[in-house]
Amino acid sequence: AGRYEEAKKMGLKGTIEGQCPDLYVNLAYTFHKLDRPKAASENLCKSQKITEPKEIRNLTYLRLTELFEKGAKWSAGCEKMSPVKHEGTNYALIIAVGKYRDPKINPLKYAENDARAVYRVLTDPRTGLFKPENVTVLIDEEATEKNIKFKFDDMVQKARQKEDMFFVFYAGHGFTYRSGADTYWLTYDTIVGNSEGNRIKSTAFSNLTLATKIADIKADTIIFFVDACFSSGMVSKPAEVRGLETYLGGGKNYVIITSSQVDQTSIESPRLKHGLFSYFLIKALSGEADVNSDGLVDIEEAWTFIKSNVSKNAEKMGAAQDPRRSGSSGGSIYLARNPNL
Template sequence: MIKKIFNEFEKKIETLKRLEKELKSLDSEGFESEVEALKSKLKRPDKIPEIEKGIAELKRKVYDKSAEAIEIAVVPEVAPAPKNAYGVVIGIGKYKDEGIPALKYAKEDAIEIYNILTDPKYGGFPRENVKLLLDEQATLTEIKSAMGTFLARNAGENDMVCIYFAGHGSPELDPTGKADDKLEKFIVPYDAKKDDLFGYGLSMDVIREILDKRIESKRAVFFIDSCYSGEAGGRTFSRPDVAARNITISEKFLEQLSGEGRIIITASKPDELSLETDELKHGIFTYYLAEGLKGKADLNGDGVVTVDELYSYVYEQVTKKARQLGGGQHPLKKGTIVGEIPLTRCETEEMMRIKKLNLNASRLFDEGEYEEALAIWSEVLRIDEENAEALAGIGESKKKIEEMKVILREKQRRLLDLHNRGLPAKEYDEAMILLKKNPRAYTELERNIVEYIEKLLKGDISIDVYVDTLKLIKENYKRDN
């Protein structure tokens, strides 16, 4: 009991040291008063949950501040888990119109995101619930059908919806002048015509109408790996009449695309390029999006990647990588949600260790090594005191150990009775020692002896036969060895 209390105390001290380091790293971020308030609680192990919550809130403020994004309204509790999950994943690397530049990795980007979403280890979306449209499959009609019909007919208000697009985005002059930058923005489908995006492109107005009027989900996330600057070198292009005007593209269309229960995360600001690189063999936004979904964005280490965590991770990594490549790329997040949206599950190092320990304990339990299994499951509880598998395993192990003790006591009682009826002291003592010994430690000779001990205890052989057989077994063993 004392050892358990000491271990728990030691674990809390290590946690406080880790939290102190995290607070030091936040000192220079402009939140001095909040940091000092949390530091004052570092001598109180009972304040660990409060400190962790405070650090998580400060980290979110730091990322939101650096991202220059609309602050998301989040209530403290996590949103209810979606009943079902649906998705549409689109990747277009080559276009029917040869005047539209090809993209080297857009198709591969979409395949990577699709694989993560449908992998039981990560997203767990049923494959039949996710539409994958690649290159020539991603026509204007098919994209509208996937978003406006497939999602509309299947995804309910409490269901998770994830839409991903990798391909060209493009601006076109808006003759009505409704947009504040006088430009209409389009997602470019496979069969688009470069000189007629209004007729053959998918406008943001149409997408907004689909999201507003046809998709009921209040758990919708839309990832867009394209850009709208019209500059060469990224996932965008434009007609000469647009490029000649040198217009700064407004973010307002992204704000209009987002809404309550809907998050839009784009690869870059509208007037920046969304870059691809041969080094990563992906667009840099999608590369870090994928890495984040697979676990690197699990900032609090709870085994779940949420939208907020993912954006924070992606923003930091993409901006850093873009600087290394000599460019500027700043992902944007727009929208409001109630609660946090969990996107994927992942295994932290601690979770993988627990999983390995549980597997080893289960194997030992199946082999009848209940003491060893109990020891390993007890180790799991020192890491995660609420681990259900370990708690159940400990209960079953203790039960089996007690059963084995009862069986051993009965065998010892019967041996004593046999001793009183004539079993020699030497053979009696030997049998008592072997019954207490772990069977895994038996030598070949001891295994043979135990086989006849069991026969003696069951009454299958007499004391005389047992003694004579034992003598013969030992003589043969001595001769052969």
Template sequence: MSDFDVQKVMRKLRWPLLFGVSLALPALADTYYIDNPSLICKAHFKTSFNEFVTQDGDNFVLEFDEKQYQSKAGLFSKFKLGFKYNGLIEGKHAAMLLNWPDNSEKGILTILASDYPCRASYFKEQPIQMANSDETAGLNAEKKPTVQETDVTSSGNIALRGEIVSLIDTDKNSSSINDVQPVQSQKPFDAGSQSDPEKGPPVDTQSPSNQSSDVSQTTAPSISIAGISVNGPQGVVEGYVSDEVGIAELQINGRTVVVNSDGRFSAKTFVPIGGAVATITAFNAAGMSSSMAVMLERADETQTAFSFEELNPLKREVVPNEAAVAIIVGVGTYANTDADAIYADTDAQVFQDYAVEKLGVPANRIKTLVNDAADERGVLLAVIRWLTRAVEQGQSDVYVFFAGHGLASDDGEKMYLLPYDGAPELLDRTAILRDELFMDIAAANPRSVTVFLDTCYSGTTRGPEMLVASRPIAIRAKESAIPEGFTVMTAAAGDQTAKPLEEAKHGMFSYFLMKGMEGDADANQDNQITAGELHAFVKQNVEQQSSGSQTPELQGDADRVLVRFQ
């Protein structure tokens, strides 16, 4: 026999903690008295539970903190299952299961061990001892476990058998050692072609109330659990049932379950959200029965979760645009406001790859500024110096992407982009006026300019905060003219909020902008995407996902080709 693995039993009992869990007895139960424990139980007390069980003359005293060792199997608190206390104490070589039935004057103590299981009753008050009690009767009630050589000699079994021998030698009324024989543990149900080492040995949960101390009488069936699984509403309990006179019927929650010739069974039952208790009852040919309850847990499955396809700019190759230039800015966190632009920095970093793979911009002709690199000085220098040098006048297509906060002046006449170090309260001094930015870009004399702005000007943010606490009312930015040759696509109307798409971890506008560039926006399947096609795709999806509260807008040349597939 292999050594008893307490950890495996703990994993097993994590599901059922057999017979259920209920309301605890008064906190910190002090002392209990074990009634006439068998020789096997006494040996277990000394080898595995000596810190919990002590001997006072002929009395065996159990002391433990009920709250500390009470089962924590969540949903059992909903189902009393006939027990007002259920706990488990982990010993050195075995585990002790403690059950106290409702309306009972005694609790049931069960030692869970692979070779030498045993049971006893325990009382709050010291019980009256029966005269001339015979230890061998206790051995008979536990299927005559004896000391013999087993397949594998473990340290736990050596200690236990040594203690049994010692107890027998000191008991003049006990039978000889040759009457003591180890229990052969039942073989658990094997769900596959190989055994599952995680399941560990089965736990025999035969009801003690149905056992007899006389082996000449028929005992109740023995039920062992090998595995419990829940897949959505379908729960499955697998195990093994045996009886010396034969199993007549096995039921789960009152429904008959097929039992194989070797005692194996697989019982299915419905498990609602929140979990359920399944009661398994076995009847033998003599009319005796035993039952056990197991817990089947099912998580609350969220039915409203959405998922969005991962962005991938590598799906289709495009025609390179060697003269193109791109400036990409993303500010997710700010120095002078606690209101973050959620995912704005991520949007900018990902868009850099779309500029290369979908707009055809050479990688060495892209300037990307993220968070603290995107302060006012950094953004203005990128436009006034770097862009002016990079543009081939009259030949370069310029692409600008900005994700972050925007604000309008109190009268809605001016629109600002907020750099990393911008202060919402000092727009004129610390923010970048959108019209001036466009004029600086136009001064470089490119062939065309396409601007993508994942921002809004209402003063609201991608999160719950307002950019300016003293201005809680959203300001509607008035539409302003754009320079000739410019095409501008913005995330929202002047009084709306540019929202995040939480499931995709991107701004809503940015996600569908990039997804459309992959080819989804090519409405007429002509292997190219115009600004109008891209806007139509983004607008349809953003309005749908925002329930109509965010409407992307387009100004400029809707026929401008932005993406050319090979």
């Protein structure tokens, strides 16, 4: 299909066979060219029906209303489709801890940059599928263990429809005990204690606590992006690391994408002024991962883009960093728009 103009008219490619008044086309578009009709490069035959694309949350659809002749070409008039009864709401919790109260925990230079950039792409009308009022950001002093728990509880109360989506981004340090016990997110007020980190268990935010919160969320779609050293403990159980997937039961679409393998370091780049993983996540959500040019970035495109670029660029820097993914999804999960379509 041709590109629309002011959501009023668009051209159609193909050959109309038969008389135009006899042609029946049931066709829908979105403002960002979500679904190109299969017949775009084929003949549009008399009485041929083209089914409407499936409805995607937070996007506006156009419906073909008329065909009219313009010179030697046929053009189409369009109108907005009626809104769906319930499309679901997207919620996000963005957490970044670069400064820690305990001097034993090394600071991170770019965690705040990462969080603020993720917020911008999620809420920018050109790229984002999230309304600003549905996105919570906790940075440094705000990201205490108590406050993180409170904000997760708040999301539990908000994401109460099956069609809702809950998106979590964390940039900071992760920790796993050698004994294979739980994995922890280090919060602003985490206390390390001795050389074995004996105080972390009682002062950090654990996967077990997180899983308890997640279990109460009614939303069927839950997405995690975690940029933290040894963050693959979030995913599964390599080397006896107990990950978040261990606690998540069935019945939900959940995807966990973490910045590195359990034995790798997650790189911060002075040149990019971001964590390497976060930088390519931001690029993906800015539309660069839309490889099929359908106007949207889905979870599969984002994952492929991030994994390839992080591994390749880490190697150029003389390091190894390979993102890891786990979880399952029963269909397309859309994260962002491509502003260039």
